[in-house]
Amino acid sequence: xxxRTFMKVMLATTMLTAVGTTGxxxxxxxxxxxxxxxxxxxxxxxxxxDLKNGGILGVTGGxxxxxxxxxxxxxVLDGAGSIQGRTAAIGQxxxxxxxxxxxxGFDAVEQQAALEGVVAAGIPMVAWHSGPKIGCxxxxxxxxxxxxxxxxxxxxxxxxxxxxxxxxxxxVIFTDSTYQIAIDKADRLKETVEAAGGTVLEYVDTPIADTxxxxxxxxxxxxxxxxxxxxxxxxxxxxxxxxxxxxxxxxGLSPDTGPKAGSAGDGSEAAFQRIRTSGYQAxxxxxxxxxxxxxxxxxxxxxxxGEACSxxxxxxxxxxxxxxxxxxxxxxxxxxxxYRDAYAAIWGK
Numbered sequence: 001x002x003x004r005t006f007m008k009v010m011l012a013t014t015m016l017t018a019v020g021t022t023g024x025x026x027x028x029x030x031x032x033x034x035x036x037x038x039x040x041x042x043x044x045x046x047x048x049x050d051l052k053n054g055g056i057l058g059v060t061g062g063x064x065x066x067x068x069x070x071x072x073x074x075x076v077l078d079g080a081g082s083i084q085g086r087t088a089a090i091g092q093x094x095x096x097x098x099x100x101x102x103x104x105g106f107d108a109v110e111q112q113a114a115l116e117g118v119v120a121a122g123i124p125m126v127a128w129h130s131g132p133k134i135g136c137x138x139x140x141x142x143x144x145x146x147x148x149x150x151x152x153x154x155x156x157x158x159x160x161x162x163x164x165x166x167x168x169x170x171x172v173i174f175t176d177s178t179y180q181i182a183i184d185k186a187d188r189l190k191e192t193v194e195a196a197g198g199t200v201l202e203y204v205d206t207p208i209a210d211t212x213x214x215x216x217x218x219x220x221x222x223x224x225x226x227x228x229x230x231x232x233x234x235x236x237x238x239x240x241x242x243x244x245x246x247x248x249x250x251x252g253l254s255p256d257t258g259p260k261a262g263s264a265g266d267g268s269e270a271a272f273q274r275i276r277t278s279g280y281q282a283x284x285x286x287x288x289x290x291x292x293x294x295x296x297x298x299x300x301x302x303x304x305x306g307e308a309c310s311x312x313x314x315x316x317x318x319x320x321x322x323x324x325x326x327x328x329x330x331x332x333x334x335x336x337x338x339y340r341d342a343y344a345a346i347w348g349k
Contacts, residue, residue, distance in 0.1 A: 029342045032298070032310040038347035039304050042099040043073040044297075047089050049106035050081035050209060053239055054268020055289060056105035058332060059128050062293015063102060069340070070297055070347050081209030083110060083178075090114040094121065100300045103127035107179045108140030115140050124303035126296050132181050136309035144299040144309045146292050148316040150265070153285045154185045154236075156318050157264040158192035160283050161232040164260060167197035172222055172259070174235035176208045185236040185264055193234075201226050211243050219247035233261040238271035238284055245280035255280050267319060272331035276324045286317045286333035294343050301347065 046063055048056050060076055067074040077093060079086030086106055093101055094117060101123055108115055108130040118125055119141035127142045138145035161169055171193050175186035190200050202222065206214050222230060235241060241261045248258040260282045263271060267286020274281035292314060299309060317333045 029337050029339060031295070031312045031314075031339060031342060032346065033342065035298065035302055035310065035346045036305045036307045038070045038349060039099075039301055040071065042301075042304060043075070043096075044100045044102060044300060045093040045096055045098045046074060046076045046102045046104050047086065047093060047106075048076055048078050048104045049086060051076075051078045052081060053105060053208065053237070053266075054270055055129075055237065055266025055287065058266070058268065058289030059104055059293045059296070062290035063104075063296055064293070065290065066294040066297035066343065069294075069344055069349055070301065071349070072297070079106065086111055087114050090118065094118065094123075098123065100124045100126070100304050102296050102300065103130045103142065104296075105129050107131055107181065108138070108142055109180065110178070112140060124300060126299045126303060128292060128296060129181060132184050135313060136311055143303040144296075146295050146299065146314075148287050148314050150181055150185050151188050153287075153316050154188035154264045155192050156285045156316065157234055157262045157283070158189045159196070160262050160318065161193065161234060161260075162196045162198055164282070165198075165231050169193070169198045169231045170201045170226060170229040171198060171232045171234055172202050172204060172226070172230055173200060174204045174206060174233065174240045176236065177205045178207060182208075182236045189234050189236075189264060201230060206240075208237055208239055211239050215240060215243035216247045219244050220251070223247070223251050223253075230259045233259045235261070235263050237265055238263045238268040238281070241274065241281045242270055245274070248280055255282075265316075267317070267333045269331040272319065272324065272333075275319060275321050276331070278321060282321070284319050286319050288314050288317075288333055288335050290332065290334050291337075291339045294339055298343050298346065 046060055048060055051057050064074055077089040079089045101118060103125055105128055125142050127145045129147050130142055130145045134145050134147040136144055173186050173189050176182045193200055255278045262282055263284040267284050271281055271284045
């Protein structure tokens with residue numbers, strides 16, 4: 001198994017503490033410290049895959065905050081969770097003739113034809129979760145694909161399940177084959193569980209965009225099929241668990257007795273609230289969504305000026321109920337590090 005770095009919301013009162021030999025602790029910044037000053041007067045478009053997705057929404061908020069700091073205008077277009085909606089959003093973006101585009105939360109391969117038009121028009125693009133290759137020079141004309149290491153995220157979630165239930169666990173994994181990265185994350189969840197001696201009862205492929213209508217009946221069906229042998233639910237995104245709880249409650253299962261849910265991304269506000277209140281989700285492996293929004297703006301500032309990509313990769317956090325009890329009322333993983341000041345200093349703001 002690869003060596004990895006992640007943050008953990010600890011029981012101590014010192015906010016966030018690094019786990020492992022690298023990464024950052026409270027108060028430290030491990031991102032870029034040099035880069036081009038702010039390009040003036042730019043207008044950018046955020047192509048949001050689906051603003052109902054808490055991860056996408058969190059990143060969008062970070063982009064808007066960073067755009068205000070750097071002095072850019074930003075327009076957000078919502079793909080509304082469908083392939084057709086995302087294609088239409090790209091068309092709208094092209095009509096606006098922006099200086100840059102942020103692909104937020106959908107696979108570039110899905111929209112290859114439409115994004116080829118963006119590349120042909122010479123409009124720089126950066127992305128969040130646009131495919132399995134993270135960092136610089138991602139496929140599809142993407143200057144930088146911002147993400148944590150998705151395989152690390154999956155391993156942390158799977159190892160939590162093993163540590164929680166031992167090798168006798170029975171796991172159902174939820175994914176969405178619309179996205180290659182979702183397939184890769186689910187495959188790594190399965191590999192990690194099975195390598196540790198756990199059992200994967202079923203690998204459920206159901207669209208993220210349809211979770212509001214599918215997860216209720218799916219949960220009921222899985223309970224009938226597996227009964228008490230279903231001990232843990234792992235998903236590639238928190239959104240799956242937005243709609244599981246009512247079916248578990250209707251079956252007479254409490255959060256302590258029903259399948260324990262853990263998400264391999266992204267750390268949505270709703271997920272934090274469920275974890276905080278023991279509401280049918282035990283953990284999430286969260287990304288620093290607001291920070292990643294600032295990183296996207298910084299990478300785009302580099303792209304529009306022909307500078308090199310920073311290559312920065314953020315670390316995720318394992319978020320538990322016990323840890324959240326020490327973190328006040330916040331329902332987001334926003335590391336206690338001066339990333340805003342660091343980026344503002346680079347931009348000369």
